[in-house]
Amino acid sequence: MSSFSPLRRFGISFWPGLAVGAALLCLAGTIFAQIVILPQTTTVSAALDAQIWSILRFTLFQAALSTLLSIGLGTALAWSLFHQRRFPGRGALISLLSSTLVLPTLVAVLGLVTVFGRNGWLNDLAEALSGHSFGAFLYGLTGILVAHVYFNASFAVRGLLHRLEAIPAEKFKLARSLGLTPWQRFKLVEWPALKGTLPSMASTIFLLCFTSFAIVLTLGGSPKYNTLEVAIYEAVKFDFDLLRALKLALAQLAVCAFLVVVASGLRASSSAIAQARTPSIWGEPFGARCAQLGITGFCAIAFLAPLAAVLIDGLQADFTKLFAEATFRRALFTSLVLASASSVFTIAIALALGFARRNFSVPGRIPASWWTPVVSRVLAFSGTLYLAIPSLVLGLGFFLIARQFAGPLNFWAVIALLCANVLMALPFSLAILVPAMEKTALRFDKLCFSMGIRGIARWRLAEWPFLRADLGYVAALAFCFSLGDLGVIALFGNQDFATLPWLLYQKMGSYRTHDAAGIALILLALTITVFALVPRVFAGGRDAET
Amino acid sequence: MTRITRLLVTFILASFSIANAQASDKPVLTIYTYDAFAAEWGPAPKLKEAFEKTCACTVDFITADSSIGALRKVQLEGASTKADIVLGLDTNIAEAARATGLFIPHGADQAKLDVPMSWNDDTFLPFDYSYFAFVYNSEKLKTPPTSFAELANLPKDFKIVVQDPRSSTPGLGLVLWVRDAYGDKAADMWKKIAPKILTVTKGWSDAYGLFLKGEADMVLSYTTSPAYHLIAENDNKYKAAPFSEGHYLQVEVAGIVKSTKQPALAKKFMQFMLSDEFQDIIPTTNWTYPATKTATGLPDGFKGLHVPAKTLLIDGKTVEENRKGWIDEWLMAIGR
Known part of the structure; x- marks a missing residue:
């Protein structure tokens, strides 16, 4: 029994987390069972299988292309921003770029259509200048790629910029004294620093594009450009062919599971710490300078124009x-x-999982034993379920559950939406909270144990003051994710149960463009307000300590 | 945790029901239909006004994205659906709807019906009909194609907008039209037409909206659509292109949903559908032919419309047996 005594000591921080983790896994299991075990009639039609293959091929193809383009453009922009440090609005541009994580998809899509659509700003401008129009290129594959790059290139920039800023200044001095050209410098100094983070970043972007739903639904334009997620949606909403939806969901689950396993092997190498950096006293060569300003200018306009629209x-x-x-x-x-x-749920679940997890990762808590690796794996995995079960598959699972149990569909719709939104926010929340919680444990464990500070007192004195800023960020993140989400609601939405993104989609579909523009602006304003305000409220006016 | 969830869900649902609460105690007849039918300029507002005068009830038209979407909505909602009537299906999807077992006999007298096919169906009752056709702007397009074969051979930058056969009755109608005209060679024909498809929309109104915005050269609609531009806009530039293969007939129908709590009211509405009052509203709001001969007759704008010399129609049972296969064939042919 002696090996279990630490369990008794840390039980209060351990059991809730384990319970939450187990509950999440049970949820995943139930959904999985709905999709795998339920169908008893498995009539395999050759045409359907051929279609699934063809959809799968396209989904993989567009995800690969999107990833390549996003990483390419992201690298170019990060490189430009790194070397051009003194132009007005640089800081604002970088924070705006990193906020695309919470930008509601449909809002950006609407902006992209206004700017790049057949009757959009770009075509108006081109027609006025040269009498030529680029036409309706925003339909189909191009549209999907443009929107994916819009979101993911800006997502990549911040991480890559951090990497570049972590390169010791001495290396640049050396490059300078060796007279390296910007290209040689990129190859010898900058690329090696970026290389470490690319596999994990690329795999994240690939997964996001592979499971893309709202963008493909709105810009895909025809069944020719379906991803698996959209095909699942259409099988339910158009054909009411649940068997087909199940088969598609199975294919989706299998590929996602495979991708998640591959991606988990691609860890980013040691975390980079950005250095305080004085602006370089040497200017860049003229050609490089032009390229950097050109890239920055192009990206800034391409990025800001849809928001302005x-x-x-x-x-x-x-x-x-x-x-x-x-x-x-x-x-x-x-x-x-x-x-x-x-x-609220995201914070509660993330805290429970975080408290439980640090019992295993912080030295001096629960000692390693035969069961600890299993439990800590369960805890870690339960927080990243969303990556393995995309929201449409989750929605389909709940839909099947709802059909077996009586009760209004809207009841299950609320549960499905809450689950999907919380699961979506969890991986990001844990990535932010867990390191911070491990830090407080390392710092205060000894003091708290020796003085017998525990429970609420410990939370008040040794956790909350140090976590509040991160908690605020997580709260805002989860709020904005949920606010802008068009996934599960596409299956469940109806006259009586609608969210803003769903209504926006309806209005876009029926060409009530003024109403759609109004809703998009409200969503954008809400997102920005919450993202700017909530972390500040949590931080209690003090500067965030990260 | 579960208690909090339950509390929260109850709270959210309660707030919906408060928001939904209606002040009057009049019975409500809920009709699911496609968006164009229920639009401000569609038949629904006038039909609602006319029927409410006679029934001491409230008529509530609820829209789905598309015609077949209205049926799927009822299937999705299952026993808890609010729908009393689904309006806007056609002969091609009626068998699929019948097979769901969600519809009950309409009980209306069908003697007055005047549609271009013999009709005797206890479950589904027609309310209008028309023929599918591609509509074009005659000021922009001087020589429209006169057949699918000609359309197939047009240059690649000629663009048409069509509807998805899985969600929209016109989309399904087009697949059947090509099927009836070309039989087993339909897939080859689709492969040639595919490069000309700008986009495939969920429903008719998305497609027609895109066409009117100038995004495409032709749109799949009806031989009667030009009447709208002629009568409502006094504009004769929009025309339906006659196709030498013939045109496919669409008879639109409505049916009563089994779970209705207002069966008497629903039956009354079905009978109302064949009244002169209802049928006289149809031509100038839904822009189709009425399903009965009324005392007033057709408005003038309809007289000069192209009436197909050859009518195509595949019977409903054959359609239902082959619908999935033919749609899969279409999906493959257009690149899926």
Whole structure:
């Protein structure tokens, strides 16, 4: 029994986390069972299998291409931003770029259509200047790629920029004294620093593009450009062919599981710490300077124009009419309640998992034994379920559950949405919270144990003051994820149960463009407000200590 | 944890029901239909006004993205659906709808029906009909194709917008049209047409909206669509292209949902569907032919429309037996 005494000591921090982890795995198991075990009639039609293969091939193809383009453009922009450190708005541009993580997909899509669509700004400009129009290139594959690169290149920039900033200044001095050209310098100094982070970054982006739903749904334009997620949606909503949906979901699950296993092997090499950096006293060569400013200028315009379009179009919307619509008011209310709830649940679950996990990772707590690796694996895996079970598959699972149990469909819709949103926010939340929680444990464990500070007192004195800034960030992240999500709701949405993104999608589909622009602007404003405000409220006015 | 979840869900659902609560105690007849039918300019507002005068009830039209979408909505919602009537299916999808077992007999007298096929169906009742056709802008397109064969041989930058056969009755109608005209060679024909498809939309109104915005040269619609531009906009530039293979007939129908709590009211509406009042509203709001001969007759704009010399139609049972296979064939042919 002696080896279990630490368990008794840390039980309060251990059992809730394990319970939550087990519950999450049970949820995944139930969903999986719905999809794998349930169908008893497995009539394999050759045409269907050929279709699944063809959809799978396209899904992989567009994800690979999107990843390649995103990483390429992201690297070019990070390199440009790194070397051009003194232009107005640089800081604002970088923070805006990293905020695409929470930007509602449909809002960006609407902006992209206004700028790059057949009757968009770009074509108007091109027609005015040269009499030529680029036409409707935003349909199909090009549209999917443009939107994926829009989100993921900006997501990549920040990480890559951090890497570049972690390169010791001496290396650049040396490069300078050796008279390396910018290309040689990139090859010998910068590339080796970037290389370490690329596999894990690429695998994340690949997974995001592989499971992409809203972008493909709105910009794909025809069944020719379906991803598995959209095909699942269409099988349910168009054909009401659950067997087909199940088969597609199985294919999706198998590939995702494979990808997650591969991706987990691709760890980023030792974390980079950015250095305080004085602006380089040497200017860049003229050619490189032009390229850097050119890339930065192009990316800034391409990135900001769609947001500006949402703002300009949105301001022309008739908000009095919009707010007079009962459907809109309900959708706004539902979205806010769901986002708040998923924010609260995400924090609770992330904290429970984090407390339990640090018992195993922090020395001086639970000593290693035959069962500890299993439990800590369970805890770690339960937080990343979303990557293995994409939201449409989750939605389908809940849909099948709802059909077996009586009760209103909307009840299950609420549960499915909450689950999907919390699971989506969890991997990001844990990535932020777990290191911070391990830090507080390392710092205060000895003091707290010796003085007998535990429970609420410990939380108040030794955890909350150091975690509040990160908790605020996580709360805002979870809120915004949920607010902008168009995934599960696409299956469950109806007149009585709608969220803002779902309503936006409906309005886009029926060409009520003014209403759509208005809703997009409201979503954008809400996202920015929450993301700017909530972390500050949590931090209690003090600067975030990270 | 579970208690919090349950509390929260109850709270959210309660707030919906408060928001949904209606002040009047009049019975509500809920009709699921496609978006164009329920639009401000569609038949629904006038039909609602006319029927509400006679029934001491409230008529509530609820839209789905598309016609078949309205049926799927009822299937998705299962026993808890609010739908009393589904309106806007056609002969091609009616057998699939019948097979769901979700519909009950309409009980209406069908003697007055005047549609270009013999009709005797206890479950589904027609309310209008028309023929599928590609509509074009005659100011922009001087020589429209006169057959699928001609369309197939047009240059690649000629673009058409069509609807998805899985979600929309016009989309399904087009697949059957090509099938009826070309038989086993339909897939070859689709492979030649595929490069001209700009996009495949969920429903009719998405496609027609894209066409009117100038995004495509032709759109799949009806021989009667030009009547809208003629009568409502006094504009004769939009025309339906006559195809030498013939045109496929669409008879649109409605049916009563089994789980309705207002069976008497629903039956009354079905009977109302064949009244002169209902049928006179149809031509100038849904822009199709009425399903009965009314005292007033057709408006003038309809007289100059192209009436197909050859009508194509595959019977509903054959369609249902082959629908999935033919749609899969279409999906493969257009590149899936």
